[in-house]
Amino acid sequence: MMSDLDDLYQQVILDHGRKPRNFHAIDDASGRAEGFNPLCGDRVTVYLKRDDGHIADAAFTGSGCAICTASASMMTQVVKGKSLADIEMIFERFHEMTTGREFTPQQAEALGKLAVFAGVKKYPVRVKCATLPWHTLKAAIENKQQPVSTE
Numbered sequence: 253m254m255s256d257l258d259d260l261y262q263q264v265i266l267d268h269g270r271k272p273r274n275f276h277a278i279d280d281a282s283g284r285a286e287g288f289n290p291l292c293g294d295r296v297t298v299y300l301k302r303d304d305g306h307i308a309d310a311a312f313t314g315s316g317c318a319i320c321t322a323s324a325s326m327m328t329q330v331v332k333g334k335s336l337a338d339i340e341m342i343f344e345r346f347h348e349m350t351t352g353r354e355f356t357p358q359q360a361e362a363l364g365k366l367a368v369f370a371g372v373k374k375y376p377v378r379v380k381c382a383t384l385p386w387h388t389l390k391a392a393i394e395n396k397q398q399p400v401s402t403e
């Protein structure tokens with residue numbers, strides 16, 4: 253059962269890694285930030301359009317491993333239409349889940365499809381691949397000029 257679930261999770265990650273969604277630049281982005289994970293070589297640029305306290309649109313470009321690309325792909329899908337407060341909460345939970353802190357099934361449920369990344373906590377070196385797009389998104393919300401590095 254558990255390995256079936258692992259397989260399913262892997263399939264979702266591989267699918268997004270091969271065919272990333274929202275993989276393009278946004279020319280008139282209201283926020284943009286670059287992120288770099290030197291440990292793996294992942295590079296992402298996150299673009300977003302803000303509409304009051306919401307993210308109206310989000311996209312990314314870059315080159316990263318399957319986990320990083322899949323994480324960025326799913327992240328851009330999840331954050332669209334969400335309020336900044338909701339995004340902050342999702343990011344916190346995502347971070348808790350991938351770093352293997354105390355995590356309840358209710359919290360996993362709140363993460364919805366992002367729960368596929370729960371498996372990365374078994375591979376500490378991969379955690380940064382999964383969280384890099386989120387750190388970069390946060391910088392894009394704040395429109396930071398300084399690139400984000402996981403080191």
Ligand code: ZN
Pocket residue numbers: 289292293294316317318319320380381
């Ligand atoms: Zn990576």
